[in-house]
Each structure stands twice: as structure tokens, then as C-alpha cells.
Amino acid sequence: MEITLKIWRQGSQESKKAKGAFETYKLNDIQEDMSFLEMLDVLNEKLLHEGFEPVAFSHDCREGICGSCGVVINGRAHGPLKGITTCQLHMRHLKKFTTLVIEPWRAKAFPVIKDLVVDRSAFDRILQAGGYISVNTGGVPDANSILIGKHIADEAFVAASCIGCGACVAACPNASANLFVSAKISHLALLPQGQPEKHHRVESILKAMDKEGFGNCSNAGACEYECPKGITLKNIAKLNREYFEAVFSASLEEHPTHAHHGKGDESMHVGH
Amino acid sequence: MSTLDSKIPQGSLTEKWKKQCFDYKLVNPANKRKFDIIVIGSGLAGSSSAASLAELGYNVTVFTHNDSPRRAHSIAAQGGINASKNYQNDNDNVHRLFYDTIKGGDFRAREANVYRLAEISEKIIDQCVAQGVPFAREYGGLLDNRSFGGAQVSRTFYAKGQTGQQLLLGAYGALNRQIQKKKVKVYSYHEMLDLVLVEGRAVGVVVRNLLNGEIKSYSAHAVIMASGGYSNIFYLSTNAKNCNATAIWRAYKKGAYFANPCFTQIHPTCIPASGSYQSKLTLMSESLRNDGRVWVPKQKKDPRKPSEIPDNERDYFLERKYPSFGNLVPRDVAARNIKEMCDEGYGVGKTGLAVYMDFQDALKRLGEEEVESRYGNLFEMYEMITGDDPYVTPMMIYPAAHYTMGGLWVDYNLMSNIEGLFVLGEANFSDHGANRLGASALMQGLADGYFVIPYSIGDYLSQMAKTSKSGFKKPPADSPEFKKAEKEIHESIEKLISRKGQKSPDEIHRELGVIMRDYVGMARNAVGLKKAINEIKSLKDEFADNLRVFQSGESLNESLEKAGRLSDFLELAELMAEDALQRNESCGGHFRTEYQTPEGEALRNDKKFSYVAAWEYTGPKKKPKLNMEKLTFTDIKPSTRSYK
Numbered sequence: 024m025e026i027t028l029k030i031w032r033q034g035s036q037e038s039k040k041a042k043g044a045f046e047t048y049k050l051n052d053i054q055e056d057m058s059f060l061e062m063l064d065v066l067n068e069k070l071l072h073e074g075f076e077p078v079a080f081s082h083d084c085r086e087g088i089c090g091s092c093g094v095v096i097n098g099r100a101h102g103p104l105k106g107i108t109t110c111q112l113h114m115r116h117l118k119k120f121t122t123l124v125i126e127p128w129r130a131k132a133f134p135v136i137k138d139l140v141v142d143r144s145a146f147d148r149i150l151q152a153g154g155y156i157s158v159n160t161g162g163v164p165d166a167n168s169i170l171i172g173k174h175i176a177d178e179a180f181v182a183a184s185c186i187g188c189g190a191c192v193a194a195c196p197n198a199s200a201n202l203f204v205s206a207k208i209s210h211l212a213l214l215p216q217g218q219p220e221k222h223h224r225v226e227s228i229l230k231a232m233d234k235e236g237f238g239n240c241s242n243a244g245a246c247e248y249e250c251p252k253g254i255t256l257k258n259i260a261k262l263n264r265e266y267f268e269a270v271f272s273a274s275l276e277e278h279p280t281h282a283h284h285g286k287g288d289e290s291m292h293v294g295h
Numbered sequence: 296m297s298t299l300d301s302k303i304p305q306g307s308l309t310e311k312w313k314k315q316c317f318d319y320k321l322v323n324p325a326n327k328r329k330f331d332i333i334v335i336g337s338g339l340a341g342s343s344s345a346a347s348l349a350e351l352g353y354n355v356t357v358f359t360h361n362d363s364p365r366r367a368h369s370i371a372a373q374g375g376i377n378a379s380k381n382y383q384n385d386n387d388n389v390h391r392l393f394y395d396t397i398k399g400g401d402f403r404a405r406e407a408n409v410y411r412l413a414e415i416s417e418k419i420i421d422q423c424v425a426q427g428v429p430f431a432r433e434y435g436g437l438l439d440n441r442s443f444g445g446a447q448v449s450r451t452f453y454a455k456g457q458t459g460q461q462l463l464l465g466a467y468g469a470l471n472r473q474i475q476k477k478k479v480k481v482y483s484y485h486e487m488l489d490l491v492l493v494e495g496r497a498v499g500v501v502v503r504n505l506l507n508g509e510i511k512s513y514s515a516h517a518v519i520m521a522s523g524g525y526s527n528i529f530y531l532s533t534n535a536k537n538c539n540a541t542a543i544w545r546a547y548k549k550g551a552y553f554a555n556p557c558f559t560q561i562h563p564t565c566i567p568a569s570g571s572y573q574s575k576l577t578l579m580s581e582s583l584r585n586d587g588r589v590w591v592p593k594q595k596k597d598p599r600k601p602s603e604i605p606d607n608e609r610d611y612f613l614e615r616k617y618p619s620f621g622n623l624v625p626r627d628v629a630a631r632n633i634k635e636m637c638d639e640g641y642g643v644g645k646t647g648l649a650v651y652m653d654f655q656d657a658l659k660r661l662g663e664e665e666v667e668s669r670y671g672n673l674f675e676m677y678e679m680i681t682g683d684d685p686y687v688t689p690m691m692i693y694p695a696a697h698y699t700m701g702g703l704w705v706d707y708n709l710m711s712n713i714e715g716l717f718v719l720g721e722a723n724f725s726d727h728g729a730n731r732l733g734a735s736a737l738m739q740g741l742a743d744g745y746f747v748i749p750y751s752i753g754d755y756l757s758q759m760a761k762t763s764k765s766g767f768k769k770p771p772a773d774s775p776e777f778k779k780a781e782k783e784i785h786e787s788i789e790k791l792i793s794r795k796g797q798k799s800p801d802e803i804h805r806e807l808g809v810i811m812r813d814y815v816g817m818a819r820n821a822v823g824l825k826k827a828i829n830e831i832k833s834l835k836d837e838f839a840d841n842l843r844v845f846q847s848g849e850s851l852n853e854s855l856e857k858a859g860r861l862s863d864f865l866e867l868a869e870l871m872a873e874d875a876l877q878r879n880e881s882c883g884g885h886f887r888t889e890y891q892t893p894e895g896e897a898l899r900n901d902k903k904f905s906y907v908a909a910w911e912y913t914g915p916k917k918k919p920k921l922n923m924e925k926l927t928f929t930d931i932k933p934s935t936r937s938y939k
Contacts, residue, residue: 056681064574067853071844077853084371088457089366091362091366113680136506142362146363155426157472158469159350160350161418161745163424164425166421166424170435170437171432173434176430179429180429183427183429187366214429
């Protein structure tokens, strides 16, 4: 295959400008069996040999689970196929294109680090605000003492299978992180283990999300369409329900030390 | 050769860990916050240990080369995690899990450690469920189990084919909670480049910020390395692209012993490389061999499509050689036989490094619907990667490196021979012997991190505070030892950048991978290993003279990262070959063609080789020294495996 690439270069020697710009490259000897990222490998080897700076892009497991990779290809997050990550895309799937326009995720909350690499640490900070069940190691009950129906467990699993790649944010016209957040809220709110902290969790996480500069959700649905793991809009509905429940029950409970740093006293946690 | 003290506690096997826990000195809760601990790596072992230690009150700093702790390669583990819960009432117990693991490891693991692992296994499942890990359930709400290779009971807990992901996200949650409480600080995009010792103790690390090239030192009272395995030495493996041996290798060069480096596991059923550009290999579940028949054409380089080759012109070589186990022989046996067929020229596909795995008989016998329900998602994944539909044409498979049993030597307390350096998970050598059973890697990583290190490190820290000159004080990160290490790193990076050769790190790494695959892979012999050592030496020279990286150290520069990691892989490769050469026996994943039974099975030599080979660095261009830890088996008598 012959292919023309228009790749976003930013913060690297080639573009010089901090603002970034597209650079055009031509590759002649691309095999259909190559993965998309292997095609970028080929480009980078070529650039290295010619004395130019290789294109920076994120990647690691190359089998669709680590969530590192992710670029916008011809306007589509993770490329034109549904239900896969960028690393799972192969060149035979892109035969109809002669030119590929490759961009990083575009969102205010995901600043570009270099070329196609963006900073997704906002996702980590959101989950730090409460994306967990507060249990210390040890002193927990026997695993089978907590009964969870199969359909609930399966639903929680699907929500928990989010890989944190950020395609939902990249696809959203508002750069909202609602699908990402809702996946974690759903996962934990579905399970009995997640009940004691559920009100605090949803409020704390949404506050953290707003702080990071993600946009609001307007139910466009692009996130669901581009999610490589099949996380659905149903989760956003659940997120909203959880949030309303938390707000309306706020007067009935107190939210003690949770969000305060450095006070690690577990006995202070109050359920409802 | 000196012998090593593994510090195994006295007493019967069943009492050792209990006794040791009681004997461990404790750190007073008010004193725990005076101790700083560094953790390298954020996978299962790293995240679980960092979170658990922070919960106890220690101050923890984690370094990961990934952009987030959640992306460590534990995330990709598919199958499951073993535990001797006996939830299925199939007569499982701690002793049986212990026995299966020791036998599966072909009697080259340390009995006391493996017993402890089996004991702890049950607590891990409890912990993960409490964290909200959505394991598979039965309709009544109880946990479901499945069976796995090497065991006759169903003891594997799983979350579809994404068990590693769910366990890691559980540990990542625990870690996040401690980050929020400011008890853990995570440095992402940071790579450890050196271990620093003061007065013989590990007291810190030097790291490089991958985003801006800054070299910086961090000091602590103890260092934990949980940096994973080194399968990427083969270039093509099932590991993530950034998995590397740099952390453990640099610790080795600071005096930590490297144990059993030649013990690697090759997984038989991976999607083969499709061309020279191949960047990694994807594992196809072992379960496919339940219904897939493995074959090659009887005629070499047969140009026909597989569907056009009649049955009598096919060689179902596993069924022919192993009539009773057939296609279900263990991983190492299957892998070795596939390689042999390809080496003899019977391989198929563009590269000749593949064999067919055919489902036509299963489709006839079971129907398409049933085959789809069993393997549908795997078939889809295969088609996505290769473009071939396994319902119509046979799959092609070839073995690939995917786990390394070898690693840094540790004693019973998971401390290396360097005081204050602890090694957890795949990075250490301790529990899997010469071969790891499926669903045991996740178990070990979490056992080490959640339940062993929190106790054993307390013992070390309380003793250290009493016995060392500095007491509770740690050396500052600008002490001369750190400055010296920083200077050396600057120089070595400068050297890499200044080379103006013709070959990229990937090109040299691919060549290394071919040497390792051909001579230090699934089947080895003395002639080949010596050849490998020579070829690795010349490749090292080529690396020194003809390397080309992009000449910038101040921003994200992957070619420079790759070059640094490759320089360590090149050195480790030589040690792997040396280790394989000294072990004149076959055991587990280490198959020396000179040592096999008349039936072609691994021939162990317990009299001479029932030991752990712990290699000691003696200086550049000097032969490493071999130290030994004798393995003794009190509860199990070593026996021979047979699969005919």
C-alpha cells in the first residue's frame, strides 16, 4: 500500500512552534497485515534514519487492554472501526483511504505533551477522589459471604472494563468525561460493597471532574459510539440517578473526614 | 561457589509462616510515619504493596514508566487467579495447591515460599472481593471457578478473560485512596536507572523523567522493586512494548544476585509474526487446544491452501507423537514440538514460522453455534489481527515468550542479598521454579504485595533503626553516592546520544531476539548456547559502534529509552545463555536437547542440579560468579512428569 500521512506535530523540533501543526509524510511499502501502530513504527524508523525526529505516540500492550494508545484517525477516535483500540486497528481496515489524518485527543483537560501524546492524568485525579471502596488490606470477610447475583456481577464487570483510554472525551463535542466517570460509578454502585460510600463517592468524583475542566454532558452519544469497550450511555443515566439520590439524601447524613487529607482514621467513616 | 542463606524459618512446613510472622519485629505505629519506602513499578505487586504499606502508615513513593499506574502490564493477564478455597467441594486444599505448584515448577522452586503462597492464596480472593473486583459469579450469587492446566481441581477465580485488568484496577483503587490521603506519591513517566547503596544498604534510586530528561535522586529507608519480567529480551513476546529489565539489571550490577535467568516460559499458542515489521505477539488462549487440531503439511513448502490438502497428506504431529494427551500436552511440550517442525522446514505461512490449528473437525462434530459459544471472541480477535476467518480456514499459531520465572534472588522475607532491597512479583525468582502454572502469576504478585511485604519490611526497618549508625535518618538524596550514580547516568546517556551509527535500537533488538529465539528459547544445547554467547558479544560491539538514536535527551525520546533498555537486555542475554549452559539438565521450560529421555521428555538431574543458580556481578567484562542455594524437599518427593 502507498499512503499519505498528515500527522499533528507539537512541541517537537520539527514544528518548533508550541502550537503545533500538521506535517505530511509518504510511505510506499505498507503491508496490509501491519497494525496501524506498526505502520507508525515504520515511519519512525524511516525518520530516524533520515535524521528527523520520530513521531511521539503512546502505546504499550498493543492488544487493546492497557488503554495507552489512542489517536484520532480521519476524524474518528481509535479509527473508523467500532469496538477496538488504535493498536487493534490493522492497515487492511484502512484500504479505502489514501490519506490518513492523525491527531491527538483534543480536549482542554488533556493537554498535549508532545505530538500525539496527551496528558490524561486528570483521569487519575478523578478516581483518586473516590473511585474505590475504602477497605484496608486484611480484616475483610470471606469472599463468599457477600452474595452478588450473576446478572449484577456481569453488569458491574462490563462497567469495570473501562480501560481509561480517553476516546469518550475525544469524541464528545463538549469534551465531557461523563462516560468515563459513569463507568466507575456504575461499577461500584451496582455492588453491595460499594453501598456505604456511594453518596459521598458520586459527589466527590463529580467535583473532581468539574475541577479538571471537562465539559458537560449533552447526551450526544458519541462517547458510547467510540468506546472500544462497549460502555453504554446507560451508565450515564445511572450516574445522574446516583447523583440526584446523593443530593436529595444529603440532609439526612453527614459527610465527615473523607475528603480531608492526612486524617486516616477509618472509624470516622459513616455509612448511611 | 558459595552457598546462600534463604532464611527459611525452622519448624514444619505448615508452621513456618505463622512462626515467622510472630518472630518479626514490629514497628510502633507512631514510628511508621518516620520511614520512607520507594516502590519501583505499579503492577499488581507494586500497587498492592504501595497501598498496603501506606495504609500501615509508611510514606511511599512509587515510580512507573507508564503515564498512569493503571497501565502496568498486569492489566493484560487473561486467565485467572488460583486460590485453594475449595468452594467447589472438589477436595482442594492448601497442600494440594502447594503440591501442584511445586510439581508444575518441575521441582526447582523453594518449598517454604510455595507453601506460604498457597496459604495466602485464600486471603487474596477475600481482599479483592472486598475491593469490588467483579469476579464471575454463579446464579445463586456465589463465586464461580474454572479449571486450568496442571490441576485436577477447579480453583481459578476469573473475570471473563480480563482477570488481570480487574485485579489491577482493584489495587489501583487502593493506591488511589492512599494518594488522596497523601500517603503515596506517584511519579509517572519516570524510569529507574540506578539503585543507590550507602553502607551496603539500598537507600534510594536515581530516576529519569521521560518527559524532560531530568535525572533525579530519591532516598528512602528501603527500596521495593516490582518491575516485572524480561520476556521482551526476545523482542517478540506477549509482553507490553515497554516492559524491560532495566530496574532489576541495574540492581544486579549493584550487587543483587540474579537467580535462574534461563528459566523462561514460552506460550505455545500465539498469533505468529506476519512480517519483519512485527512489533509484538498476541496470545491466543490455551483453551483452543481442547478442540483445535495442530498440523503441518507432510510435504515441505506445500503451495496449496490448507483446505485443499487432504487428510492423509497432513501430519497431526502432536497426536502422532503423544497419542494419549495429543493436542493437550503441556505448554512446554507443545511449544517445543511446534518449533521442531518449523526448524525442519515444515512450517507454513509467509515466514515459515507457523503451524495450523484446525477447527474443521470440531465444527463438523459440534456445529458452528457450539464452536462460537466456546471460542467466538477468540475467533473474532484472530480475524481482526490476521484477516483470516478461523471458521473457514485453519488458524496459524507459533509459540512466543511470555513469562520469566527467573529474576532477582530473594530470601524467605523477599529481601535480596542487598540489605533493604526487596523484590516482588515477576521481578523475583522465588515461587515458580522452572515452569509457572497458569493463573499463578497474579496470585504471586498479590501475595507478595498485600500479605508478605507489609510484615517482612517492618522487621527490617525496626532492626535497621536500631543497628545502623543513622538510626531513623535516611541519607539525603544529594549524598556523594547519589551524585556519583547521577554522573554515571548522565555519561551513559551522553554516550548513547553521541553515537552516530546506522542501526536503530529496534533493528539491533530484533537481531538479539532472533539469537535468543534460536538458541536460548524453547530448546537449547551446548553448541547453540556457545554460539549465542559469541553472537551476543558481536551484537554488543555493533551496539557500541553502530547505534543510532534521535539526538535529544530533553524531551520524550523513545529511541533513547529503547537504547538504554536494549543495552541492559544485551548484557542479560549473555547471562541467560551462561545460565542455560551451566545447567546440564532439562527441567520445566529449560529444555536441553542433550538431556532427554528416550521418549523425548525433559530429563532432570536432581543429584547435581537441585539448586537455585544465583549469579553475582563481578565487574564489566568479567565472568559473573555462580552462587548456589541448595533446594531440599521435605514434604514432596521429586517425581518425573510424563504425558505420553
